[in-house]
Amino acid sequence: MKHTRLICALAILSMACTAQRYHAPAYRTPASDFESLNAKMSEEALNYEMEYDADDSASSPQYDAGTGSAMPPQVKTMMVYSGYLRLRVTRLLDAVDEIIRIVNERDGYIESLSGNVAIVRIPATDFDAVMEAFAQVGTQLERTVQAADVSAEYFDLSARLHVYEAAKERLLHLLETTKDIKERLYILQELKRISSQIETLQARLTTLKNLVDYYTITLELEPIVSPQISEAPPSPFAWIRHLKAHQTTLDEGGKSVSMTLPTQFVRFAKSKHFRAQTADTTMLRAGRTANDPQGTPSWWLCALHHDLSERGEILEAEGTAGVLHWHVYRNDAPQPRHWLVALYTQGRHLWVVEVFYPTTEAYEAHHESVLRALQTFQVTP
Numbered sequence: 001m002k003h004t005r006l007i008c009a010l011a012i013l014s015m016a017c018t019a020q021r022y023h024a025p026a027y028r029t030p031a032s033d034f035e036s037l038n039a040k041m042s043e044e045a046l047n048y049e050m051e052y053d054a055d056d057s058a059s060s061p062q063y064d065a066g067t068g069s070a071m072p073p074q075v076k077t078m079m080v081y082s083g084y085l086r087l088r089v090t091r092l093l094d095a096v097d098e099i100i101r102i103v104n105e106r107d108g109y110i111e112s113l114s115g116n117v118a119i120v121r122i123p124a125t126d127f128d129a130v131m132e133a134f135a136q137v138g139t140q141l142e143r144t145v146q147a148a149d150v151s152a153e154y155f156d157l158s159a160r161l162h163v164y165e166a167a168k169e170r171l172l173h174l175l176e177t178t179k180d181i182k183e184r185l186y187i188l189q190e191l192k193r194i195s196s197q198i199e200t201l202q203a204r205l206t207t208l209k210n211l212v213d214y215y216t217i218t219l220e221l222e223p224i225v226s227p228q229i230s231e232a233p234p235s236p237f238a239w240i241r242h243l244k245a246h247q248t249t250l251d252e253g254g255k256s257v258s259m260t261l262p263t264q265f266v267r268f269a270k271s272k273h274f275r276a277q278t279a280d281t282t283m284l285r286a287g288r289t290a291n292d293p294q295g296t297p298s299w300w301l302c303a304l305h306h307d308l309s310e311r312g313e314i315l316e317a318e319g320t321a322g323v324l325h326w327h328v329y330r331n332d333a334p335q336p337r338h339w340l341v342a343l344y345t346q347g348r349h350l351w352v353v354e355v356f357y358p359t360t361e362a363y364e365a366h367h368e369s370v371l372r373a374l375q376t377f378q379v380t381p
Contacts, residue, residue, distance in 0.1 A: 078208070080148045080268070081127045082216040084247060087138030092116060092223045098137045099219060106130065108214070111281045112358035114337040115312075116221045117246050119281055119358055121214040134219055141222065148268040154208050161201040168194050200263045207266045210279035218246050235307035239289040243304075245331070245339035245356050248273055250287025253351065253379070257286045260376040262369035282366050283356045284373075291350040297325035297343040300350060304341060313339070321374035324353060328367075338363040342374055351379060 089095035099118055103110055108122035122130050127145075135143070168191065175187045235241050242249045254274035261267060265284060267276040274286040295303075305315060305327060313329035316338065320326070326342035338357040343350065355370050357363035 076151075077149060078151045078154050078212045080150050080208075080211045081124070082146045082218075083127070083131050084142070084144045084218045084220070085131065085134055085140060086142035086220040086222065087135070088141055088222050088224060089138035090224055092221055095137050095221050095223075099134065102133050102137075106133075111216075112337055113335045114331050114358075115333050116223070118219045118221070119246065120217050120219065121281070122217060124213055124215055127215055130215060130217065134217060137219070138221065142220075146271075148271055150208055150212065150266075150268065153266070153269060154205065154212075157201055157205050157208070161198065161205065164194050164198045164201065168198065203263045204266050207264060207277070207279045211266070211277060216277075216281055220244075220246070235303065237303060239350075239352070240304055240307050243341070243352075243354075245329075245337070245354070248275065248285050248287070250285075250289055250352055253288030253349070254286060256288075256379045256381075257351075258376075258378045258380070259286070259373055262366065262373050264366065264369070265373075278362075278366065280362045280365070281358050282362045284353070284370065285355075286351065286353045286377075288349045288351045288379075291345050291348050294348075295345065295350075297345055300343050300345070301325055301327055301341075304343075319371075321371050322377055324374050324377055326353075326371075326374065336360045338367075340367075340370065342377075344377070344379075346379060349379075353377065 087095070096113070096118065099120065100110065103120050103122065106122050106125075108120055111119040111121050113119075120134075131143070131145070171187050171191050171194065175184060175191070178184055178187070239250065251273065254272055257274040259274075261276050261284070264278045265276040265282075266278075267274070276284045301318075308329055309315070312333070313331055315327055316330045317328040318326065321342065323344045324342040325344070326340055329339045329341070331337055331339070337359060340353075340355040340357070342353040344353075345351070353374065355366075357366065
């Protein structure tokens with residue numbers, strides 16, 4: 001259990017400020033032999049998992065086992081709101097101008113503008129009013145809202161950061177007082193690892209804070225008269241026809257997916273979907289559909305490519321990562337964005353992992369770490 005390791009770390013590192021309920025044994029003098037130091041600073045005790053797991057939260061010393069409460073009542077609830085609007089508009093350019101006006105009026109910014117899709121970030125004030133303002137740009141065809149309570153995640157990450165920072169202080173003190181070369185080398189190794197964990201936690205906390213402080217709203221605009229890119233018929237496969245770079249279209253199977261996420265990504269643990277996001281709105285999501293007709297990932301990628309190329313998507317890269325076969329597509333109108341689609345088949349199920357990169361900068365910043373994460377992709381029966 002992850003939090004069992006946390007408790008162990010608390011006990012070993014004598015952090016009364018974080019775990020006053022536990023009787024933590026103090027370190028012996030620095031003159032203790034190397035074996036004793038090694039036992040007290042064991043990898044098992046310090047190297048606990050950093051990924052938040054809502055189902056495991058009750059075992060943490062930061063949670064009240066008696067009430068089952070995930071947070072102290074005085075801690076402010078932290079919500080991440082995201083919205084999606086599909087609007088029919090008379091003229092695309094006029095609609096974009098109106099969106100820009102609303103964004104500027106509310107001190108927000110446009111994260112990306114590609115084709116007929118705009119993703120905007122608005123300071124968190126009145127979500128309903130913000131959505132209504134954008135809905136007036138055209139005739140509303142579709143509207144969805146997602147609200148995620150990330151209070152527990154934020155509190156859990158903050159508590160872990162406090163543990164590591166206290167551990168770092170303790171190790172720095174030991175480094176100053178011990179003279180044994182082996183002990184000093186061991187402490188330096190631990191300091192390097194703990195500093196890396198601190199950076200990871202700080203990055204995730206920054207991402208969560210950004211997502212809480214700014215609403216993310218995706219606007220898909222459909223002009224009354226829309227030029228056709230191609231006369232080719234749509235894909236015969238419904239999941240491919242409905243697939244969109246900027247929107248979740250596969251709702252099933254998220255709870256069965258596991259993956260080691262890159263540092264900058266924060267997963268919404270309580271969501272029914274497998275969904276993770278960065279502060280620049282790069283979105284990683286995963287779901288499944290029927291493997292019907294039965295095909296391999298390569299076969300399905302060919303079918304997918306036929307449809308996406310007709311939509312104006314440009315195949316930029318392809319490869320494999322673990323069990324996944326992936327394509328990356330680029331769309332240049334009017335602002336480049338990238339979209340990764342990775343596939344894996346397991347019997348009657350076809351698993352689809354998507355990563356939406358809203359800008360070229362986001363693609364360059366995250367793509368390599370995303371590919372490493374894809375290598376850890378697993379599904380449970």
